[in-house]
Every structure is written in C-alpha cells, then in structure tokens.
Amino acid sequence: MKVLWRRVILDEAHIVRNHKSATSMAVSALKGKRRWCLTGTPVQNKDLDLFALLKFLRCTPFDDLTMWKKWIDNKSIGGQERMSTVMRCILLRRTKVQLQQKGQLACLPDRQAHLEEVTLTKEEMNVYQKVLVFSKTLFAQFLHQRAEKQADGALTSSVKNSAYDKMHKRMIALQGAKPVKSHEILVLLLRLRQVCCHCGLIAAMLDEDTADAVAEDAGQDLLAELNKLSLEDGNRRKSRNKEEEEDEGPELESTTAAEAIRSVLSPNNPVFELSRMSSKISAVMNCLRENVFANKDHKAVVVSQWTSVLRLVEAELEKERIKNVTLSGSVPVPARPPLIDAINNPKSNVRVMLLSLCAGGVGLNLCGANHLLLLDPHWNPQLEEQAQDRIYRVGQTKPVHIYRFMCVDTVEQSIRTLQQAKLELAENVLTGARNTNASKLTIEDLKMLFNMGPS
Known part of the structure; x- marks a missing residue:
C-alpha cells in the first residue's frame, strides 16, 4: 500500500463489481498516478456495477457511494444524463462489430x-407442470404475506395494538401457515430450470446418499411437499366427454388431484432415471x-x-x-x-x-x-x-x-x-x-x- 505506482491496470475489472468485496476494496486502496480498467463487460447486472470501477479509478465525486446514489443512481432522467456524460468522458470502447465495420478485423470468420x-415430452411436461403448480401456490402465499406486511406497516400504532389486530394474528397462527421466504421462491425457480434439462436432477434430492442432496439442503424436501399438496378437483377439473367418463369408470373418477401428483412425482417414475x-x-x-x-x-x-x-x-x-x-x-x-x-x-x-x-x-x-x-x-x-x-x-x-x-x-x-x-x-x-x-x-x-x- 506504501508503493506509489506509475500506472495500475486492472484487467478483467468486472470481477470487482461488488464494491463491498475484499478484492474491490484492496485494489481501490492501491496508489498510482494513472489507473486503468480493462473489461469487456463493465455492466453485468445493474448500474451499481459501474460504481466499483469508478471507485477504483477515483473518479471524484462519483467514487463516493453517497454522491453516487444522490446524483447518478437516483432513478431520474438527470441521473441517467449524468451517467451518460461520465461514460462518454472516461470510456474507450472497441467492440468486434465496430472494428469489423472499419475493416480492422478482417481475420475473424463469420x-x-x-x-x-x-419440446418436452408428455411425461417431462407433467413433472414440470406439477412443480409449477406448487411454485405458483407458494408464490401466491408469498405475495399475500407481503401485502399483509405492507398493510400492517401502514397501520397506526393504536390500530396495531387493538383487540381486532391481536385476534387477527392469533387466527393466522392457528392456521399453521409457515411464512414463505424469498430464497424459497428462488429455489423453486432453480428446480423448474433443472427440470428443463432433466427431471432426474430434482429427483436426486430425495437420495440422501448423494452429494447433491447434501449440497442442496434448501430444496431437499421439495418433492415431499409436492406430494402433500392437495388441489380441489371439483370445479377445477376439466370437463371430459361422455366416452372418456364411461371408459374410466367410477374408480378413476374418484382419483384426487393429490394422488395424480404423487404418481407423477414418485421417485419410481422412469422419467426421473438419469440413465x-x-x-x-x-x-x-x-x-x-x-x-x-x-x-x-x-x-x-x-x-x-x-x-x-x-x-x-x-x-x-x-x-x-x-x-x-x-x-x-x-x-x-x-x-x-x-x-x-x-x-x-x-x-x-x-x-x-x-x-x-x-x-x-x-x-x-x-x-x-x-x-x-x-x-x-x-x-x-x-x-x-x-x-x-x-x-x-x-x-x-x-x-x-x-x-x-x-x-x-x-x-x-x-x-x-x-x-x-x-x-x-x-x-x-x-x-x-x-x-x-x-x-x-x-x-x-x-x-x-x-x-x-x-x-
């Protein structure tokens, strides 16, 4: 840290896009008369990715987080214009397309x-739809909880402490509904994406002997929870024609949606075999x-x-x-x-x-x-x-x-x-x-x- 470098060049600079990371803070503390950032992807997810680079470059005053949020990342047209001005002043950009248009990269092929x-098979789509149904149910519960929380936040202290509010909280507790956390929603998204590749990737979670089950504790009980899910199959069931009803008979008519889910998501279903x-x-x-x-x-x-x-x-x-x-x-x-x-x-x-x-x-x-x-x-x-x-x-x-x-x-x-x-x-x-x-x-x-x- 005591060395005053003539020039500090940060290659693959997007690696330090998290300004809170130890690496980002370490490179920003280096002393140098000239500072360069080299990267093909300075913005990967959000505008804040640029702040870490400006912090390293010591582009005053926008290398200060408070000033950055006040003047740049403030969701206003003025903030966007200031960002555009800063980027035009400090950014030297050369893409393959730009160079090819100038005839400078003729060596690159087409x-x-x-x-x-x-298109997923019928068996794969059945698994996907069952996981999707459960995901929607859980997400709807998450939205409901979020709406209730926002509504509670808008209440005055006198209303929050009222007898009605206390009774309302007791009724919710008696229902036994567990609060849905945001990371659980993301886990379900992960499972849906994995089903697209192979259904066996989510079935492996049931096998406690596999390393994947140990590494993915957050989704270990997904299929167990799916099997517990019961749906109303009266009005929601699609109408069948008379021939189908006669062929199926009374035994199949009494099959519940929950049983259908269990059959599709059973570990014995061949669609879960990785082979x-x-x-x-x-x-x-x-x-x-x-x-x-x-x-x-x-x-x-x-x-x-x-x-x-x-x-x-x-x-x-x-x-x-x-x-x-x-x-x-x-x-x-x-x-x-x-x-x-x-x-x-x-x-x-x-x-x-x-x-x-x-x-x-x-x-x-x-x-x-x-x-x-x-x-x-x-x-x-x-x-x-x-x-x-x-x-x-x-x-x-x-x-x-x-x-x-x-x-x-x-x-x-x-x-x-x-x-x-x-x-x-x-x-x-x-x-x-x-x-x-x-x-x-x-x-x-x-x-x-x-x-x-x-x-």
Missing part, C-alpha cells in the same frame, strides 16, 4: 447464432451429430452452469465413443492447460469440451473449437457472452456457430426475456443512451416467470 427450441435421455440432452446430441461429428475438422464446446448436466452429456458421448474432456471449477489450475491443448490441437482426437459456465467465463482461448452449445440460460447474460468469446476471437479460422437450447412453454423463455433486458441495459449505459431500466429481479419479474401475469 459467426451465426441458432436458437434450438426443445434415460431427456429431451434437451437428446437435442444436444442430435446437434453434435449433424454439425460436429459429421465434419472431421470441427470441434465443439458444450456449456452449462451445472456440472450435473455436463455429466449427463458426458455419459452420452461415452456411449458413442466420442473423446471429450471436462473443464469445471473442480479442475485444479495446473491441470487445465492440457485440457485446453487437447481441444485446440487439430491432431488431437478430442472432439468435445464440456465447460462449466463460471469456470470458462474469462481467460480461455478455445479457438480449436468452432461450435458452442449453450444448454441452459443464466440469470447473467454477460457470462454467456464471455463464453462465446472463448471460441470467437482472433486466431479462429473456421466459421463459428452458437447454439442456444431453450425449452418451449417453460421458464427458460421468460429468463431469456430478462436476459435481453439486461443486455439492453448494458448497451444503453455503454453507448450513453439516456433511457436505462433497473435490472434487479422484481416482483413483476417473478410473476412473469411463474406465468402469473405480464411483467
């Missing part, structure tokens, strides 16, 4: 993006066969945010005897260069790299592959942009193809909508546009994700 829509190929994994394998394996000089990088999904793809590759390597956060740093060399070396028989999204975000050159498959959408779209840049960079000689897999009629489509909003936010900030929208996950966003109304 890049094409493909949207691969996946069974899911719709999305099947689509991924078909894409690899048609676009990669059919061309001897082509290679692919398969990206997922969950190593459990990568293991499912690895199992299918092993069945077809396709040589592959896996690079995830669990791989020690000294062991990574041989894996990278294996995919980049054209003489190597390794055709596929299975890459964890967080482990492969930055600092990797994977130009040996020219196909990248994004299996599941992430909340932070910039991580996916960075993953694409692993293969689409200077040194790539073959046409690049990016495949994004998305299950139709599921939460994945809603997440993609939120991703596009975040990318638009980042673009507006970096280009000096005046109109930017907040990107924090709001109640309205959650309603959209659970199909409970437009955002």
Whole structure:
C-alpha cells in the first residue's frame, strides 16, 4: 500500500463489481498516478456495477457511494444524463462489430447464432407442470404475506395494538401457515430450470446418499411437499366427454388431484432415471451429430452452469465413443492447460469440451473449437457472452456457430426475456443512451416467470 505506482491496470475489472468485496476494496486502496480498467463487460447486472470501477479509478465525486446514489443512481432522467456524460468522458470502447465495420478485423470468420427450441415430452411436461403448480401456490402465499406486511406497516400504532389486530394474528397462527421466504421462491425457480434439462436432477434430492442432496439442503424436501399438496378437483377439473367418463369408470373418477401428483412425482417414475435421455440432452446430441461429428475438422464446446448436466452429456458421448474432456471449477489450475491443448490441437482426437459456465467465463482461448452449445440460460447474460468469446476471437479460422437450447412453454423463455433486458441495459449505459431500466429481479419479474401475469 506504501508503493506509489506509475500506472495500475486492472484487467478483467468486472470481477470487482461488488464494491463491498475484499478484492474491490484492496485494489481501490492501491496508489498510482494513472489507473486503468480493462473489461469487456463493465455492466453485468445493474448500474451499481459501474460504481466499483469508478471507485477504483477515483473518479471524484462519483467514487463516493453517497454522491453516487444522490446524483447518478437516483432513478431520474438527470441521473441517467449524468451517467451518460461520465461514460462518454472516461470510456474507450472497441467492440468486434465496430472494428469489423472499419475493416480492422478482417481475420475473424463469420459467426451465426441458432436458437434450438426443445419440446418436452408428455411425461417431462407433467413433472414440470406439477412443480409449477406448487411454485405458483407458494408464490401466491408469498405475495399475500407481503401485502399483509405492507398493510400492517401502514397501520397506526393504536390500530396495531387493538383487540381486532391481536385476534387477527392469533387466527393466522392457528392456521399453521409457515411464512414463505424469498430464497424459497428462488429455489423453486432453480428446480423448474433443472427440470428443463432433466427431471432426474430434482429427483436426486430425495437420495440422501448423494452429494447433491447434501449440497442442496434448501430444496431437499421439495418433492415431499409436492406430494402433500392437495388441489380441489371439483370445479377445477376439466370437463371430459361422455366416452372418456364411461371408459374410466367410477374408480378413476374418484382419483384426487393429490394422488395424480404423487404418481407423477414418485421417485419410481422412469422419467426421473438419469440413465434415460431427456429431451434437451437428446437435442444436444442430435446437434453434435449433424454439425460436429459429421465434419472431421470441427470441434465443439458444450456449456452449462451445472456440472450435473455436463455429466449427463458426458455419459452420452461415452456411449458413442466420442473423446471429450471436462473443464469445471473442480479442475485444479495446473491441470487445465492440457485440457485446453487437447481441444485446440487439430491432431488431437478430442472432439468435445464440456465447460462449466463460471469456470470458462474469462481467460480461455478455445479457438480449436468452432461450435458452442449453450444448454441452459443464466440469470447473467454477460457470462454467456464471455463464453462465446472463448471460441470467437482472433486466431479462429473456421466459421463459428452458437447454439442456444431453450425449452418451449417453460421458464427458460421468460429468463431469456430478462436476459435481453439486461443486455439492453448494458448497451444503453455503454453507448450513453439516456433511457436505462433497473435490472434487479422484481416482483413483476417473478410473476412473469411463474406465468402469473405480464411483467
């Protein structure tokens, strides 16, 4: 800290976007006559990401959090204009598209993006819908609790201490309804996203012998709670035609919705077997066969945010005897260069790299592959942009193809909508546009994700 550096350069500066982190505070304390930030994604989630960079750059007075919130992050047009002015003064931006338009990156080949829509099977969609029903029920309870809390906050102290208020609280306590916490809602969103990849990813939570069950305590009792869920099946049940009623007979007519849920979500249901190929994994394998394996000089990088999904793809590759390597956060740093060399070396028989999204975000050159498959959408779209840049960079000689897999009629489509909003936010900030929208996950966003109304 006592050294006065001539120049301090912070590479991959977005890593310190949390101004409260120890790393961010440490680099901000360095002394230097000149300070630089290098990053391809200065804004990943929200405007506050920029504050940490301005704090490191000591861009007075906006390197002070109080001043930042007062003059920049105040949800006003004036704040947006001040941010645009600051960015135009301190930002030097060069994108691949800008340089290509100037003819300065003629060495880069063409890049094409493909949207691969996946339709879940009837059995998979049944599981998804049952989890969705439970999620909606829990989320509705969460909204009700939130509304009651806000209403209580608006009451005067005399009303809060009234006999009516005390009786109301006693009645709620007698109902035995447990308060729903916000993290439980996010866990349910996680389960819905996992079902899109493979139903077995949520069934594994019931197996106490697996490491996943230990690591995911927050969702350990999901299926147990789903099995307890009972729905009114009188007016809500869809009307059947007479032939169906006669075929089913009185025994099936008396089947409750709760029993139907138990049958679908039973661990004995074959759809939960990890050895069974899911719709999305099947689509991924078909894409690899048609676009990669059919061309001897082509290679692919398969990206997922969950190593459990990568293991499912690895199992299918092993069945077809396709040589592959896996690079995830669990791989020690000294062991990574041989894996990278294996995919980049054209003489190597390794055709596929299975890459964890967080482990492969930055600092990797994977130009040996020219196909990248994004299996599941992430909340932070910039991580996916960075993953694409692993293969689409200077040194790539073959046409690049990016495949994004998305299950139709599921939460994945809603997440993609939120991703596009975040990318638009980042673009507006970096280009000096005046109109930017907040990107924090709001109640309205959650309603959209659970199909409970437009955002």
